[in-house]
Amino acid sequence: MGLLTPIAIKFGSYAWAPNYLPQIVWFDKRLQKVTRERYCFVDIAGLPSIKLTVVGRKSGIARSTSLLTVPDGDEWLIAGSFFGDPKPPAWAANLRATSTAEIRYRHQDYTVTWRELEGEDREQAWRHMNKTWPNFDKYAERIDRVIPVFRLTRV
Template identity: 45%
Template sequence: MGFDTTRKGTRGARQPRGALLNWANKMTIKRIRGKKAGDMLVLTTVGRKSGASRETPVRSFPGGDGTWLIVASANGAAAHPAWYLNLAANPDVTIEVGGRKVPVTGTQLAGAEREQAWQQISDAAPRFAGYQQKTDRELPVIRLTERAA
């Protein structure tokens, strides 16, 4: 299963952006690389338009069998975050987690598999349920599975 065409919402919170967000992301990435990140990882995608490498700190959840789950929440915005669109265009990406770089493939979850993962995520981090309430789009849940380098 690949990525579906999850529609953009018609309502939602403002999507974080700008110089302050860029600075905060850089500081968070430094913390992740310094192994003080807990449940965060650095997702490196390729820009679907620019072709440039893009690094984004993302909250992760254990996905079972050594996989990671991430949510394209964008704080409950109506639009998907850019990293999700980049991942949908090129699902073979790299993450940095636990002090190591890992090549992974992203797969968007659907149906019962998504519902089970969503329940796990919203139980572990109730704010994600709040993000879902802010928007009318279904927040995509992505499983990152390690692949051979």
């Protein structure tokens, strides 16, 4: 946790936060460009992050997005929460359409496989993730879709 983590958690808890996704994404892309991709918005907030790169299922073009991650041993947990937006993030559908993805974690690149968690596995991971980002529960309360949780494993 960093000094800005409580501020990030507070901002992320507001129901209107998804309205600012375009601005957050714009800022994040500029921050990554200025820092030569060493830092993203999540890093500045003092939270663990990955840069997920997966090929677009329709375009065939590799797409990258910065995500909050929760390390779990040698694996990573990510959630398709999209800041509690009613629509799911595009990266989740793209990930489901392929068997592997690329991630950058702590300035190291890895090829990963993924598994979408269900049942008790998902519940355990969800509880673990909420210790890092308590807003996941708030997002789940205010949207009608089930937030997907993925476990990424290094190849």
